[in-house]
Every structure is written in structure tokens, then in C-alpha cells.
Amino acid sequence: MTITTFSFSQIAERKGKLFFKVGTEYRITPLPYNVGIRDPQVPVDIDAQNSGVAFHYGFDYFITKNLSVGFNNSFRYDVLINNVNEVNEDSGVQKTDKTLIVGGHLYLDYHVKVFKNSEVFARFGQSLLNGGTEYMRKTTHYDNQGNLIGTSYGNDNLSFYAFNFAVGYKKGKTELLVGIYSSSTADYFTETESLIIPYLNFTYTIGKLW
Numbered sequence: 512m513t514i515t516t517f518s519f520s521q522i523a524e525r526k527g528k529l530f531f532k533v534g535t536e537y538r539i540t541p542l543p544y545n546v547g548i549r550d551p552q553v554p555v556d557i558d559a560q561n562s563g564v565a566f567h568y569g570f571d572y573f574i575t576k577n578l579s580v581g582f583n584n585s586f587r588y589d590v591l592i593n594n595v596n597e598v599n600e601d602s603g604v605q606k607t608d609k610t611l612i613v614g615g616h617l618y619l620d621y622h623v624k625v626f627k628n629s630e631v632f633a634r635f636g637q638s639l640l641n642g643g644t645e646y647m648r649k650t651t652h653y654d655n656q657g658n659l660i661g662t663s664y665g666n667d668n669l670s671f672y673a674f675n676f677a678v679g680y681k682k683g684k685t686e687l688l689v690g691i692y693s694s695s696t697a698d699y700f701t702e703t704e705s706l707i708i709p710y711l712n713f714t715y716t717i718g719k720l721w
Contacts (some may be wrong), residue, residue, distance in 0.1 A: 522624065525573045529721050534686075534714030536565045536585065542707040548700045552648075555669060557699050559607075560590040560641065561708050565614070570720070577622045581636075585614040591669075592646050613642040618675055634677040638692055640708075644669040671697040677712070688712040 540562045549557070569583020591610040618636025625631050645668045652660040677690025692708040699706065 522576055522622075522630075526576045528573055528719050530571045530573075530719050531568070531717045532571060532583070532686075532714050533568045533717060534566070534712060536567060536710050536712045538562045538565065538692075539709040539711070542709065544704055544706060545700075548702045548704055550699060550701050553669070553699050554592045554594075554646075555590060555699075556593065556607075557706070560612075560644075560669065561706070563587060563589050567614075567616075567714075569616070571620070571716075579620045579622070581616075581618050581620060583616050585616065587612045587614075591644055608646075611643055615639045615642065616675060620679075622681065629680065629682040632679045632681060634675065634679060634688065634690065636675040638673050638675045639670060640673055640692060640694070641668075641670045669698065671706075673697075673706075673708070677710075679712075684716040686712075686714040686716075688714070 538561060540558050544557075565585040565587040567583045567585040569581055571579045571581040573579045588609060589612050591608045591612075594606040594608050616636060616638040618634050620632045620634050622630045622632040645666060648665050648667045649662060650665070651662050654660055671694050673692040673694035673696075675690060675692055677688045679686050679688035681687075688711070690710055690712065692706075692710065694706050695703055697704075697706045
């Protein structure tokens, strides 16, 4: 009875409170997409860059006892580009460059109590994925006869915005989520194509900031 009363009290009193959280996320290989419209000029393995383990910290503010708005930053050390400069016509090794990849996630959660000391919740939000993936692109220019005119260099990046949909289970200070990131603006393709990245997320609430 003490545990139940405490849980009810926590839920009732969290309106207007800000909480600090940390956690980890595993992004599963993206769902099948049309490989035929993949941009050959983008020097990266799409699946490798968008899957793997991420760590995150963030904040949740409860507008009401059931509705919260949250923001978190995620971090991964993962694939940047496939560096083909070391591969020649006869032999060679293709090197994969890695970097710190960051993300920003803004979302709304709506909680529904299902048991005496636990809840389920639905999440909807928007994320900026693959921040920090800047690289330099070299382009060689030829005339109509195939003669070399010159080369040009330009900076590019592989970041994109995605919608974030998830359902979760919360008990005490721990949360488990299953969700997807869905985007039609990723610059991996020559035509509009949906990139859907499933994920599993574990989050732990460190404490209340106010």
C-alpha cells in the first residue's frame, strides 16, 4: 500500500516539474528502401551510418500530470564516409572514416496509467539526425571531348530531419520504448524516398530539477 500511494503521489505531483534523464538507444538496420534510387555520389553505407548504439541525456517537463514535453541530445561514434582514396584499379583497402555523430530530439509524451505503479505512453516528435557528419566533396570537370578542365571542392553533410513515433512503458524511474524515425528528406537518394529507422530505447530518470 505504501508503494502504491507513493506512485500515485508522484504522478499527481509531477505537473509543472522538470526531470533530468539519461539513457541508451539501439537503432536497428533501416527498413527496406528502393536501392535503385540511391545516390552514387554519397560516399556512405546508409545502413551502417544509421544503425548502432547511441547514448543520450535530456529533460522532460510535465505540462499536466499526463502530458510532457521533452528534449534530448544523442551521441554515437559511428560511420562518416567510406574513404575511397586508398583504392586503385588493381588493389587496395577501402577505409571507413568514423566521427562523433549527434542528434537533437524534441517530443511530446502522453501517459496513461495501466497498473498501480506503472504507465504506458505514446511519443510524437521531430528529430535532427546525423549532426556532425560534414565532409568535403571533390568534383572533377571535363569538357565534351573528355579533356580535364579542373576540379572543385565543396562541403556537404548527411544530417536530416525525421519524425519520431514511439510507444513506451514506464515503471518508477525506468522507461522502455519501441519506436521509429521516419524521414523523406535524407540526402541519400536521387528521388524522394522514405527512410525508416526502428529503435529500442532505455531511459532512466536521475531526478527532479525543480
